[in-house]
Amino acid sequence: MQPRTDWLSNRSGVIPLGYGVAVAGVAIIxxxxxxxxxxxxxxxxxxxxxxxxxxxxxxxxxxxQLAFSQSAFMGFGAYAVAILEVKYQVPTALAxxxxxxxxALVSLLMSSVLTRIAGLALALVTLLIPQIVSQLATFSHxxxxxxxxxxxxxxxxxxxxQQSLLGTGIVAALILGLVAFIAVRILRSGVGLQLSxxxxxxxxxxxxxxxxxxxxxxxxxxxxVLAALGGAVVASAQNIVTPDLAxxxxxLTLLVMLFVGGRRSVWGAIVGAVAIEYLSNLSxxxxxxxxxxxxxLLLLVLLFEPDGLGGIVQRGWRALRNARHxxxxxxxxxxxxxxxxxxxxxxxxxxxxxxxxE
Amino acid sequence: xxxxGNLLLAGITSGAIYAVFAACLSxxxxxxxxxxxxxxxxxxxxxxxxxxxxxxxxxxLWLAILIPLVASGLIAWAFDWVVLHPALDGGRGxxxxxxxxxxxxxxxxxxEGAARIVFGTDVHAAxxxxxxxxxxxxxxxxxxxxxxxxxxxxxxxxxxxxxxYYTMSGKAATASxxxxxxxxxVGINTHxxxxxxxxxxxxxxxxxxxxxxxxxxxxxxxxPTISLIGVVAAGFAGFRRPxxxxxxxxxxxxxxxxxxxxxxxSYNEILLYALLAVVIMIRPGVLGIATAH
Amino acid sequence: xxxxTVQGRTAKGNSGTDGTPEQPVLVAADxxxxxxxxxxxxxxxxSVRPGEFVSLVGPNGHGKSSLVGALAGVVARKGQxxxxxxxxxxxxxxxxxxxxxxxxxxxxxxxxxMTVRDNILLGRYSKTRKxxxxxxxxxxxxxxxxFPEVGRRLNQRAGTLSGGEQQMVALARGLAAGPELxxxxxxxxxxSESVTARVYEALVRLSATSVSILLVEENPxxxxxxxxxxxxxxxxxITGEDRAGSxxxxxx
Numbered sequence: 001m002q003p004r005t006d007w008l009s010n011r012s013g014v015i016p017l018g019y020g021v022a023v024a025g026v027a028i029i030x031x032x033x034x035x036x037x038x039x040x041x042x043x044x045x046x047x048x049x050x051x052x053x054x055x056x057x058x059x060x061x062x063x064x065q066l067a068f069s070q071s072a073f074m075g076f077g078a079y080a081v082a083i084l085e086v087k088y089q090v091p092t093a094l095a096x097x098x099x100x101x102x103x104a105l106v107s108l109l110m111s112s113v114l115t116r117i118a119g120l121a122l123a124l125v126t127l128l129i130p131q132i133v134s135q136l137a138t139f140s141h142x143x144x145x146x147x148x149x150x151x152x153x154x155x156x157x158x159x160x161x162q163q164s165l166l167g168t169g170i171v172a173a174l175i176l177g178l179v180a181f182i183a184v185r186i187l188r189s190g191v192g193l194q195l196s197x198x199x200x201x202x203x204x205x206x207x208x209x210x211x212x213x214x215x216x217x218x219x220x221x222x223x224x225v226l227a228a229l230g231g232a233v234v235a236s237a238q239n240i241v242t243p244d245l246a247x248x249x250x251x252l253t254l255l256v257m258l259f260v261g262g263r264r265s266v267w268g269a270i271v272g273a274v275a276i277e278y279l280s281n282l283s284x285x286x287x288x289x290x291x292x293x294x295x296x297l298l299l300l301v302l303l304f305e306p307d308g309l310g311g312i313v314q315r316g317w318r319a320l321r322n323a324r325h326x327x328x329x330x331x332x333x334x335x336x337x338x339x340x341x342x343x344x345x346x347x348x349x350x351x352x353x354x355x356x357x358e
Numbered sequence: 359x360x361x362x363g364n365l366l367l368a369g370i371t372s373g374a375i376y377a378v379f380a381a382c383l384s385x386x387x388x389x390x391x392x393x394x395x396x397x398x399x400x401x402x403x404x405x406x407x408x409x410x411x412x413x414x415x416x417x418x419l420w421l422a423i424l425i426p427l428v429a430s431g432l433i434a435w436a437f438d439w440v441v442l443h444p445a446l447d448g449g450r451g452x453x454x455x456x457x458x459x460x461x462x463x464x465x466x467x468x469x470e471g472a473a474r475i476v477f478g479t480d481v482h483a484a485x486x487x488x489x490x491x492x493x494x495x496x497x498x499x500x501x502x503x504x505x506x507x508x509x510x511x512x513x514x515x516x517x518x519x520x521x522x523y524y525t526m527s528g529k530a531a532t533a534s535x536x537x538x539x540x541x542x543x544v545g546i547n548t549h550x551x552x553x554x555x556x557x558x559x560x561x562x563x564x565x566x567x568x569x570x571x572x573x574x575x576x577x578x579x580x581x582p583t584i585s586l587i588g589v590v591a592a593g594f595a596g597f598r599r600p601x602x603x604x605x606x607x608x609x610x611x612x613x614x615x616x617x618x619x620x621x622x623x624s625y626n627e628i629l630l631y632a633l634l635a636v637v638i639m640i641r642p643g644v645l646g647i648a649t650a651h
Numbered sequence: 652x653x654x655x656t657v658q659g660r661t662a663k664g665n666s667g668t669d670g671t672p673e674q675p676v677l678v679a680a681d682x683x684x685x686x687x688x689x690x691x692x693x694x695x696x697x698s699v700r701p702g703e704f705v706s707l708v709g710p711n712g713h714g715k716s717s718l719v720g721a722l723a724g725v726v727a728r729k730g731q732x733x734x735x736x737x738x739x740x741x742x743x744x745x746x747x748x749x750x751x752x753x754x755x756x757x758x759x760x761x762x763x764x765m766t767v768r769d770n771i772l773l774g775r776y777s778k779t780r781k782x783x784x785x786x787x788x789x790x791x792x793x794x795x796x797x798f799p800e801v802g803r804r805l806n807q808r809a810g811t812l813s814g815g816e817q818q819m820v821a822l823a824r825g826l827a828a829g830p831e832l833x834x835x836x837x838x839x840x841x842x843s844e845s846v847t848a849r850v851y852e853a854l855v856r857l858s859a860t861s862v863s864i865l866l867v868e869e870n871p872x873x874x875x876x877x878x879x880x881x882x883x884x885x886x887x888x889i890t891g892e893d894r895a896g897s898x899x900x901x902x903x
Contacts, residue, residue: 113639120458124593125638127586128631135628248582252467259460289475295467299441302460526772526779526787533762533773540760542725544828545748545777598764 016184023270024177031169036162039281041237044169046277047176048233053258053269054176054183055226061263062187063219064199066123067114070227070254072133075246076103077228078235079137082149092153096232103228107221115216127248134247148242152235172233176270179226183266186222195219253280256294260301261308268310275309360497365619366612371504371573373611374511378566379588380595380603381518382559388522388598389531390446390552395462397563398584399469400430404564405571406473406578409482419485427564434560437465438553447549466581473578483571503572510569514562515604522600531555535598590634610634674736676701676832676863677722677752682730684717691717693887694730699832699865704858706866706874709884715867716757718884719834722865723747723754735831748777751831757840757867759821763810767801770809770820774827791827798823798853815846822853832863839873851877 027047034040052070059065080099084090090098114122137143144150156167186192194215197205206212235241244250253276261272280290301308379397386394407426411417417425441461488502522528534541534548541548567576574580591610595602613633618626675698684692692714699705707715721728724744732739734750747754761770771791772784779787795802801819804812809820818838825833835854839847855877858864868874874881883891 117639120593120597121638123459124590125635128590128635131586132628132631132635135625135631139624139628248586249579252463252582255460255463256467289471291467291474292471295464295471298460298464298467302456302464303441303445306456524784526776526782526784529765529769529773529784530776530780532765533769536762536764537760539725539756540762541773542744543723543754543756543760544773544775544824545745545780546773547745 016181016188019184019266020177020179020181023180024173027173027176028170031166031173036160036165040165040169042277042281043274044165044172044237045234046274047169047172048230048237049254049257049277050270050273051176051179051230051233052227052254053261053273054179054266055223055230056254056258057263057266057269058183058187058195059219059223060258061265061269062192062199063195063215065115065216065219065223066119067126067220067223068123068251068255069126069129070223071248071251072129072246073103073107073224073227074231074234074250074254075130075133075137075241075243076106077231078152078241078245079143079149080228081232082152082235082241083143085153086149086151092155092236096229099228099232100225103225104221107224108217110224111217111220115213115220130246130248130251134243134245137243137246143243146243148240150240152239152241154239155233155236168237172237175229175233179229180266180270187266191215191218253294256298259308260294260297262310262314264307265310265314267313268308271309361619363498365615367498367500367504368619369612369615370608371500371507371611372614373608374508375566375570375574375584375607376587376591376610377604377607378511378514379563379584380591380607381515381600382563383585383588384592384595384597384600384603385518385522385531386552386555386559387592388535388600389548389555390442391535392442392446392457393459393462393589393592393597394556394559395459395585395589396466396469396581397559397588398586399466399473399581400434400560400563401567401570401584402473402576402578402581403430403433403469404567405484405576405580406477406482407564408484408568409571409576410477412485419487423484423565423568426568427561430564431557431561433469434557435553438556441465442552442556443549446552466585470579470581477578479578481575481577483575484568486572487569501573503570507566507570507573510566511604514566515600518600527551532598593638673701675699675733676703676735677865678731678733679722680731680733682718682721682728682732684714684721684726684728691887692721692728695884695887695889697882697889697892699863701831701863702858702861703880704854704864704866704878705880705882706868706878707882707884707889708868708871708874711869713884714887715869715884716836719754719836719865719867720756723752723834725754725756745777748828748830751829752834753825753828753830753832754834755821755825755836755838757836759817761809761817761820761824763808765809766806767809767812767820768805771795771801771805771823771827774824775829777828790829791823794823794826797826797856813846814842815849818842818846818850819853822850822857826857826862830862832865833857834865834867836867837869838866839868839870847873 027043031040031043034043052074056070059067059070077099080102081092081095084095084098085092114125117125137148138146154164154168155171156164158164158167187195194205194210197208197210198212198215202212231241231245234245257272257276258269259272260276261270262268276294279293280287286293305311307314379401382397383394386392404423404426407429408419408422411422411425412419415422441464445461446457486503488506490502492499492501493505520528522532530541530546531551533544534546534551538548587610588607591607592603594606594610610630614626614630617629617633621629677699679698680696682692682695683690695714695718697705707718709715717726720726721741722732722739724739724742724747727742729741734747734752737750739746739750739752744754762773765773768788771794772779772787774794775787775791779790795805798819800816801823804816809817812820822835822838825835838854839850842850851873854864854866858877864878866874866878871881871883879894881893882889883893
């Protein structure tokens with residue numbers, strides 16, 4: 001039962017790169033299949049949400065950081081890009097860069113206080129933040145009040161509407177691919193191992209030499225920056241940003257996406273975002289009844305498949321691989337069973353089955 | 359002075375509302391180590407259910423109140439049977455963060471969606487139980503429904519405290535939340551207690567929704583905001599202290615009222631949330647908790 | 652592996668005054684416990700007679716705790732368990748307590764945020780559950796008298812006590828139920844030598860009363876010093892039995 005250190009050393013750059021390229025590639029193929037239709041736009045918005053949920057899977061899924069402020073940062077990114085583009089005619093790329101840097105600074109400032117408080121207290125504070133941001137946007141004339149800010153530039157300005165739509169989707173897919181690459185790279189690195197250790201048992205992780213405070217701040221900033229980036233992509237795809245994007249219900253939708261997809265899997269986070277966003281645009285009946293459907297989906301996932309859609313596929317993949325290696329079915333191979341922490345980000349639960357209970 | 363007095367009265371009234379939800383939340387958390395994020399949705403069912411039955415179906419008021427209360431109890435019972443029991447007792451689901459938040463979070467979604475289908479999207483308020491203009495004492499004014507809210511809050515708070523501190527069953531409820539194994543070896547049926555208190559707090563929330571809806575009005579989506587303030591108030595009391603949760607609820611109500619009265623009516627909610635967030639960040643110790651149990 | 656079924660023998664000569672053989676307080680027949688595919692207890696059969704002090708010894712992870720958990724109803728089992736002649740259903744701790752079998756679990760499992768008084772009060776919950784708190788104290792007061800160090804700390808939170816004091820509270824909580832058979836699972840786990848001695852002293856005092864004791868102990872030397880009969884558990888099966896006297900001789 002030699003640990004597969006090769007995952008950590010020589011191949012550690014190749015696998016994440018493959019992951020990122022595959023994500024971007026599949027997304028682009030889907031986009032081309034959808035053409036310039038309305039669904040292509042829905043899919044592009046979903047890609048934006050997926051960027052956010054990838055960050056959440058690192059924050060909530062891997063590190064067990066109970067932060068519920070992602071929708072607020074989505075709003076931050078979206079409004080930043082919207083204001084810069086619409087009011088100050090800043091080019092899109094520059095506006096994105098500013099949004100990311102701004103989110104990084106704000107979240108760094110917040111995290112220096114926030115990450116010192118633990119568990120449920122952190123959850124409480126971060127639950128309040130989306131309320132504050134969305135209300136602020138609602139009442140502020142500068143931020144366009146209820147109507148929000150319209151006229152946000154697409155990510156790609158084509159000659160026709162269809163070209164812009166498709167181009168925006170492709171740029172979003174490339175950004176998502178990059179984000180997936182970064183996420184998998186982090187989770188496969190030593191830092192990823194440390195995060196799993198923190199999730200399993202903070203005290204023990206600190207005893208093992210993990211610099212707890214620093215890791216927590218990094219995770220918070222990463223999650224917030226990805227949320228801002230995702231929000232900016234969503235605003236660019238929809239050409240408008242409204243206070244709802246930052247609010248509580250948007251946060252709830254993000255959580256459902258994460259859980260349905262699988263909170264401990266980069267892959268699952270993407271699929272969850274796409275599936276829920278697709279569902280919510282499928283038909284009038286479904287949109288009206290969306291919260292029931294989301295609630296039931298969430299319950300089914302919690303009760304029957306804790307790792308969500310990502311977990312189902314993961315198990316299928318493992319069974320397939322076991323069959324190929326002629327490992328008898330039902331007996332997990334030793335490396336799987338005894339791997340101390342998830343070496344492959346979408347594979348195994350953190351030490352102790354993830355949630356540390358009684 | 360009269361302005362101050364009226365703000366005080368309004369603050370106490372809305373504080374009493376928060377206090378009751380916070381108390382319901384923390385009593386159940388004490389037993390189950392789970393936050394009932396659907397508590398506001400039960401209040402919504404009580405309020406809108408009564409409004410629809412009394413005003414549209416022309417039922418007598420007592421029946422219009424009784425049916426939503428029974429429905430709330432049944433929903434809570436069924437949710438415990440179908441979801442919470444297998445999830446928390448069967449060892450199938452999770453402990454930790456998932457069970458603390460997400461089962462009742464899903465319930466909240468389902469109730470909200472169902473209410474939208476059944477009741478539509480209008481603002482509803484149950485008929486006033488004590489109708490008439492606001493009562494005036496000199497320059498002070500208080501709504502009649504506000505007096506009912508206060509009275510009911512005191513009665514419910516008293517009963518809850520009496521149950522927890524003076525009955526063996528209340529002690530057992532507390533013990534269930536402290537140690538499941540320790541409770542089972544002395545013969546406490548932790549599941550039964552958790553279910554009983556879940557159902558009871560759901561019915562109390564629904565009743566409270568009926569009483570307070572003339573003051574605030576309810577839509578299908580009113581639930582989460584109520585739950586959120588309830589959770590925050592319960593959090594200030596360390597989640598498992600109903601008595602302190604009541605105090606926290608009252609203080610939050612007062613803070614909201616004075617912020618609205620003296621600073622800004624449109625920004626008062628933001629200021630309130632920001633104030634709460636800052637208090638938690640500066641003094642996380644007030645929560646009396648470090649991590650999830 | 653040989654499966655040895657051991658019949659209970661009266662060690663203390665504590666048989667009834669009328670000369671008829673007494674009914675055993677506990678009879679376990681073919682008790683088996685499994686967690687999924689893992690068989691923790693294969694097939695354990697033994698009995699305990701009134702007034703006996705029986706110890707289950709054996710290395711860690713060989714099913715001792717699962718066995719007593721199964722007897723007390725906190726772990727699901729197969730096989731028959733009779734306490735005082737009445738058959739216990741599997742997985743029902745309340746039935747076990749009513750029949751007179753009370754478990755003091757491994758690692759104590761007190762209610763750390765509650766007072767010592769409440770901890771002990773709740774020990775008698777099975778008999779006082781419909782009462783008010785103030786009407787429930789009288790019946791447990793005499794138990795507290797057995798543990799003077801606990802009696803001094805009634806209003807302190809259980810979580811703030813030292814390990815030894817917590818174990819005493821756990822013992823008092825177990826006794827508060829009025830058991831005929833008290834089952835103690837590793838009561839001295841993680842306690843210092845001097846504290847262990849105090850706990851054992853309390854057990855010896857207890858065994859002088861009418862309460863029968865079933866003790867799970869990893870350390871056979873300790874168990875030998877106090878018990879009247881030893882059962883050794885190995886890989887989920889009871890593999891041997893010895894009257895404590897002869898074993899003590901052999902040890903010398």
